[in-house]
Amino acid sequence: MIKKIAIVGGGTAGWLAANHLGHALLQSGIEITLIESPNIASIGVGEGTVPSMRNSLQKFGISESDFINECDVTFKQSIKFVNWLDKHKHGANFYHHLFDHPHIFGEELTQQWLAEGNGNDYADFVSKQHVCCENNLAPKTIATPQYAGINGYAYHFDAKKFAAFLGSHATQHFAVKHLFAEIKDVSCDEQGFITHLIDSEANALEFDFIIDCSGFSAAFIGQKLGVGFVDKSASLLTDTAITLQVPTQSDDEIPPYTIATAHQAGWIWDIALTERRGVGFVYSSKYMSDDKAHAKLHHYLGNKFEHxxxxxxxxxxxxxxxxxxxxxxxxxxxxxxxxxLEATAILIADFSAGLLAKRFPRTREDINLVADEYNQQVNYVWQQTFDFIKMHYCISDRTDSAFWRDNKKTDQLSEKLKNNLARWQRFTPVREDFASKFDLFDLENYLYVLFGMHYVPAKQQTKQSDNQQVAKLKQQRVNQLLSELPKHRELLDKIKKFGLQKY
Incomplete structure (x- = not known):
């Protein structure tokens, strides 16, 4: 029987796993212990999420008001992609990958946008949320119940505070134990199953099941059990990030979106919290030196934080x-x-932990019934995620550096992505292109990115129709939201003072 689980490694991934498993196994008699090294700090820079995080937090029974106030949370309604297209062709350019579905008002607006020759911004044309983002409005009002939204939203937060917040919830509500120890080795039985974790004091800690949240080192799945690594660096060229936390003023406006600004060898993230910005310069070391990356990061920040x-x-x-x-x-x-890009790290960790919790084995024999299927499903998620992220680079028309030119080479694209892009040059993407339940990025995500980057069908499969009524309805809703929704910081201040309604 599986009676004792060890989650080795804290941080966001470890404590997400603890909450998912704790919630699912609370009445099972299974003991869960999260073991955290006192000497290894978590990466702590994954500060953006996607809307599915709301479902997980609500399932755990977490108060959204407490979460917002304790983790320096701001609302994220979009990713604003800046300069991902050729400046000489398009000038200074941007598009939004919004969290509202593009077909809230029906598919007619997309058809009209295609038929009219794409002169307008796609997200602005079909959505009420684009204008809200550009005006720094919140996705809800103080009267909107927790986890509900007038516009779709996710979160930005302080990653270290979020991990601590999840840890407190798991220990208090799901009886998860928390142990500080440095795990140096493992003992395995003759079948290759881990039976004991050996700490720095040579204590042998007995466990029946191990969740490896040890970070890039993959100390157990990789180093101890020898599971290989599939290197994707030849396809996704960025391999380094340098990050800064930049102070802000208490009255600064807070953009309700992540800013992703492309540069010659990668891109820059810019995430605004209530009292600071998290800024990260992502680049490929093959195409840019560390010194140049430092200089360009400081240039982006106006050379105000060179200290x-x-x-x-x-x-x-x-x-x-x-x-x-x-x-x-x-x-x-x-x-x-x-x-x-696209906050995939927390997304896949949350998905993987939730999937494991749904069919957690009770015996070793059960592992044989569920492990292969789990591997297939999560592997599919990884393949589709790599395709989605790679697409951002390979459909760009930027040619101003070797980095962007090399991203266009098709020899490192999966067959599925190559086939999809060829089809989408002639046919508009449709729901049936995303048939799997495990497509974490679906039709709406692809429409915003493809059409935002002007990747549209050459022979457009559209029908001309009179959509004035739909366009009028959309504009009425936009005008209503402009008058009703508060500024982003204004709502956060009210939540801090009054909290959100529970229902």
């Missing part, structure tokens, strides 16, 4: 051959990493 020293984070791009081997499952960076 601050950026933190360098090498990125290991790829994923494990298997995420579940014997009685060990990797979650988080030990499982794999794409790069920070």
């Amino acid at each position: 601050l020293t950026p933190r360098k984070i090498p990125m290991k791009v790829g994923h494990r051959e298997k995420m579940w081997h014997k009685n060990c499952v990797a979650i988080g960076l030990s499982q794999g990493f794409v790069e920070p």
Whole structure:
């Protein structure tokens, strides 16, 4: 019987796993212990999420008001992609990957946008949310119940505070134990299952199941159990990030979106919290030196913070051959990493932990019934995620550097992505192009990115129709929201003072 689970590694991935498993197994008699090294700090820069995080937090029974106030949370309604297209052709350019569905008002507006020759911004044409983002409005009002939204939204937060917040919830509500120890080795039985974790004091800690949340080191799934790593660095070229935390003023407006600004060898994230900005310069070391990256980061910040020293984070791009081997499952960076674009790290960690919790084995025999299927499903998620992120680069018409030119080479694209892009040059993407339940990025995500980057069908399959009524309805709703929704910071101040309604 599986009676004792060890989650090795804290941080966001470890404590997400603890909450998912704690919630699912609370009445099972299974004991869960999260073991955290006192000497290894978490990466702590994954500060953006996607809307599915709301479902997880609500399922855990977390108060959204408490979460917002304790983790310096701001609302995220979009990713604003800046200069991902050729400036000479398009001038200074941007588009929004919004969290509202593009067909809230029906598919007619998309058809009209295609038929009229794409002169307008796609997200602005079909959505009420684009204008709200550009006016720094919140996605809800103080009267909107927690986890409900007038516009779709996710969160930005302080990653270290979020991990601590999740930890407190898991220990208080799901009886998860928290142990500080340095795990140096493991003992395995003759079948290759881990039976004991050996700490720095030579204590043998007995466990029946191990969740490896040890980060890029993959200390258990990789180093101890020998599961191989599928390197994707030849396809996704960015491999390094340097980050800074930049102070802001209490009356600064807070953009309700992540800003992703492209540069000659990658891109820059810019995330505004209530009292600071998290800024990260993502680049490929093959195409840009560290010194030049530092200089360009400071230039982006107006050379106002040259006294601050950026933190360098090498990125290991790829994923494990298997995420579940014997009685060990990797979650988080030990499982794999794409790069920070589109907040995929927390998304896949949350998905993987939730999937494991749904069919957690009770015996070793049960592992044989569920592990292969788990590996297939999570592996599919990784493949589709790599395709989605790679698409951002390969459909860009930028040619101003070797980085952007090399991203267009098709020899590193998956067959599925090549076929999809060829089809979408002639046919508009449709729901049936995304048939799997495990497509974490679906039709709406692709429409915003493809059409935002002017990747539209050459022979458009559209029908001319009179959509004036739909366009009028959309504009009425936009005008209503402009008058009703508060500014982003105004709502956060009210939540801090009054809290959100529970229902």
